[in-house]
Amino acid sequence: MARVSGISKVKLSVLILLVAGLFIACSQIPEYPVEEPIAARVQSYDYQRDIRPIFEHKCMACHGCYDAPCQLKLTSAEGLERGASILPVYDGARLEDMQPTRLGIDASSTAEWREKGFFSVLHGAEDGELSGLDASVLYKMIELGHSQPVTPNSRLPATISLGTARTNSCPSIDRFADYADDFPHGGMPYGTTGLSDDEFNQLTQWISEGAVVSPALYTPGAAEQAMTEKWEQFLNQSGKREQLVARYLFEHLFAAHLYFPDIEGTHFYELVRSSTPPGQPVRPLRTVRPNDDPEGAFFYRLQPLRQAIVEKTHIVYALGDTRMQRFESLFFQPDWDVVNLPGYSYKERANPFVTFDPIPAKARYQFLLDDAEYFVRNFIRGPVCRGQIATDVIRDQFWTVFEDPEQEAYVNDAKYRAKASPLLGLPGQKSDLLALGPEWLEYNEKRNDYLKLRGQYYAERKPEGATADELWDGDNWNQDALLTIFRHYDSASVRRGLHGRVPRTIWVMDYPLLERTYYELVANFNVFGSVSHQGQTRLYFDLIRNGAEHNMLRFVPAKQRESLYAHWYQGNAKIKHALTYTGLDTATPVAMDYTGADSNDAVMQRFSQLLMDRTAAVSGPPDTLNRCPHNNCQRPSISSAQQQLESTLQPLARANGASLPVISLLPEVTFLRVTQGDQRWVYTLVHNRAHSSVAFMFGEESRLLPKEDTLTLIEGTLGSYPNFSFNVPLEELPSFVDSLSAIQEQPGLHSLADRWGVRRTHPEFWDIMADFKRSTEERAPEQAGILDVNRYENL
Template structure:
């Protein structure tokens, strides 16, 4: 009876499912898909748009159109599950085809009529040797074109790709799993949605927050719009309620109490074209780490928002519209809301906002991430002193200069739009330099940097770029980086609107190019902000280090000059000024003094001068592990050649009987500059590469993993130290590597997720293996 609750319907009258079902989808089938399939078919770039994380995605099937297409000249129609179509028939009209049934037959046409079965059967028929490297004929990664065969073309596909079955390029299904899926498909492949049964407390929280968002006063409507545009990508939960489900905040044509019918606008600030209500819709799907960006709503949050947005006496003359100018310049759109309240709202959860544009849909692919360093720190100006939120005259002068490009998607607008908005940005930066210099002629002071009010650890963030994706974590991790971002309110808000609110993942080449080019200006502006805190005589040398080679020409053409003359009030000795590295280390020391209360766990693994730092909170085994790993974290590509060969992110599992510890080996590649979207290979400086070793997992896309017993860890480290070329690294992988074909590949991958569930359960989600490499 459970299995028949969602029987597919086809044009013919014949039954399409067996009258009795052997398995229930949620209980018996979804766990197999979750453990074997969703690691590739769960995110924005799931091959062939086949997203298996929900019953709706399984039924929708696949498409031959790719979401990520850098050469697309026009916007494509969006294909968001749960939004852009509400039935299988509507998805078929958009070109999606079933992978469960041969819908044209109208009946259960046997296993041969199921593309899913034939893919699984092909994988069973051609297994790969255990823990072997994949043959060169098997293409992996996101750079190659995916084959998306239909039933009609499957025979040709199978002949050309004998190892093209599913799960693709990994250890396959067990005999029992294959038999269960085959039986389920043969009986009609019936699905049912994930159950959602909120408790009374959870339902009361939903009602309370929907009432808050749907208040009818002018001020309340404007604040709700501002909050929605900042939370639409969030996975919202109620931290005070044990076992709270996750929700998404949507604009629905239906009021609270009725089923949610989301508006189909592409962006959250597009014109709604009809009356709507803000609603919390439950996420009835398996959570994927890449998209699982969390935000908590509780009593403390409600009180904070009331204090921020409604304690001051401000008014709204006329509610802003949703036109071009309103989308392009959120500073003007929300000018009625006190600017300081907006900035403090973002700082309260700064990691969330940085995560939305560092880990969100914009950061996919090398071209998208090529304008940021592999490891750097991000800090913020203190809201008590930040100029934009505290000086109304200055704010009025510069607000017209803070518009953002990317609204026009046609190719002809690329050049003109870019010149317009980059010119305004440079004019704004010149005014900012002049204002700050006049305001503090003696130079920047340490108290201009936000210290998290002594409790908020979002004040200090570390960002890692992993070639074609990126991550962020609270705290200052890794070595003192080559560059540090200082973000004020205009930079933080512009980055969020350009890369999240206004970014259309289905957009054209022109739109994507404008978005990513502006990200380059964001980085440059953040770096120029940081230069205020180093001595004036050292700024040019530091800037030249960031912009070597052809970047000097781009600097002369595209960027505006920074302030060379105004001093800094921070203290530096003559020794500190001898090298760029010593300047950065001295600044880091002073930053630690300013924000030490929110610095969190000290990074003794990566920043320990004499390889003898130990944290008293660690067990004897953990101290042993860190002592063994520290030499790797303190080497460079020049002293340890294997660093240059390692993937961007490798997970390391160290076991000792029933105990296990998890670390991430993060390969930070050095560059002569990151001022361009293309030609990265020519700008690499591998001798300066280094490793950051993190406790736990870092990143949504592990590129490889190692499984090492504690007693063998000295041998593992020694083998890495001895590896001087790819053959040496391959020998390490032979002994300790968890290749895609490893007999325990799926179990070990699941254990990494289990580790996150144990240590930080709110953040746990499936890892994506589309970038898992073939060492």
């Protein structure tokens, strides 16, 4: 075995200390009997017509994804029948990978789910007769909630635990009495305004008659059916080139909700590997990752989504004739060949640059750039982005831009590509605890070797320095060239365009960075993975962020790079830099005009202006809400009432935590609904927390800089997890802003919520949440989904 260097030993010791506090004992999976439900002959209510809308209105906002309490997923009939489990999917301390529990994949019958530890929440049977309400956990839960109503628009008592960090009890029917005694306010809908009398009575009657559940129908029209068949034929061609491209496309689209934009009323689909060919029922392979060994023949299939859409997992991607033509021109018009198709070994899964090397690199990069927002949204709405430790690797607001594909080094220089590819592998495939340190050290060293290679190559290629034309301008039509990413403590969002004030950092991503980010956080991420796997993923993403910042520094004056970098990595981050990162290039100049830009802020302002000049054709109108220094900017395309509204809000975006202390007290994501008669406008107040650095997994509180916090105003909703909302008549908006601006301490927010807040207990809470969803449907109907209220605060 090779000797570990002294600095590597230090790194390994630090790493082990970071994760040592995460270990806990493993839980045993209980076994549950398979119930034999008995249904009444006459059913008063139809599940899809009468019952599902109640769940969609008041239940799916919490029970819609991997983080649904007790894994009770109510977005489909299959999830309701599967029931609940005491085992959480998100567990940052398990020592081994857990068995996956993906609905529709990892079990095909109720009996199989019971063997995996799921228990029924619907019904039971005794001696062949209906056991009615006494055997239904669902009934007991809604009855407990209905019997303990909350005071309208009041703050919840401290005994009601909120947030994703709370421990869920997940009682089966035999333990429910103890649960109700321990948690008298633990009924459903949890911690919110409850069911109406009519809703409660309908659910009660439906459950008493056997809780008959029927799956959603799939009835595609002729055009839609023909399009699905056309795409399955395209993806299952027999040629080697076609097989390799199909694999590449699958590994990048497996998490998408696919649709056909030219067909009215199209369903959403997901792309799966199935053991059955087109024309037969889909049977998805049960591999954990999309690039795991299929261990046999398979076919790419489009499977319709028969579930309600929740925004936090809704990552849309358009197919159709135009897309197929684009794929043909990107991947098959260039002249290239495949001698031997790659397999699914550790090396091939860990390094997509080697696996897909025969496909022209420029085609792969352009494929990612065509829909850059989609790929970034995969990082954000995929299962990796959940929890503070998962997201504190990024800053709260920053812009992301891309290198121009005509000049990007990796896709244009075969010799350089051959040197770089072996250094671009990714950790995380080995998930045992002992692999955590060695895997991270190995890939960290390779990454730093790559950065040195890259820096030397660019310096030699352009000794006079970087130029603005190296930044992708979207080919003067593609608005995905400019993205703004917001972190909301334990979640994140992305939106096209440059939103908010000029950020502290701007990412410049090339093909290796964009592809590695996707594979590390999406394709190779296992939400059921061990602490070792999760630790490797989080640590390597730290390197990706650092690499994107290195890329940006090429575009600023050499003399300013160390100062900017030190501003990003303050305090103990200097130690992290010495142990983990690679050095800066402070010698190669920049071939861009920075005359008079002598401070860090001036350099960032100048770079942002050069960026906007370069991308003027796709940047859209200026962000007058957030970048209007004299509060005199108006958008001519909006009504006078909305101009008045925005003029009232603009001062909030010019302040910081020092000048406006309430900013540091606000939740991460606050929705604002402003009304005037039948009109309403929706905005989001995004709290951006400033940090001295984001280089560490733990101790975030010690790195906060509240006086430098800012607020970004966004038209429409931003974020799948609103933390609070206000409902304000337009004529009262000046008073609202004045009252908000005067707040100095947390009790002031409670007083503000008394007057304008939409608390979890507000009589119209669910209707207003639904209206926020409608506002997205009006702007971009294909993007709309049910919002998650697990993180909604008790202001």
